Amino acid sequence: MRAQLRRIEAAINLRLIEPAERATLYAEFAVEGLLRADSAARAKLYASFAQNGIMDRDEIREKENLDRRGGGAAKLTVQANLLPIDDLGLVATMPRERPVEPGSVIAQPTTP
16 A cells, blocks of 8 residues: 555655745655554553653654644653652752742651
């Protein structure tokens, strides 16, 4: 099937797209959509990929034919609750990215 689709893509590119537009436009069949699972299964897979640092959110958006968002969406992320227990102290002592709001309650270590 892919060979036939390539011939159709080539014909579209040659006959329907002006030579000046060919630098920015092209025809391509997205056959991955035919192999996709249902939307719930894809969402579960992508959530797992994003939470475990396998794909960043921009890569996932590209797989779904969506534009990149940039910024934090291009960073790999992992769940902090999956850290090795030996590293929990490192996370607790890291400087905060944002200031603590006045009047908020912060858990302080208790001393016996």
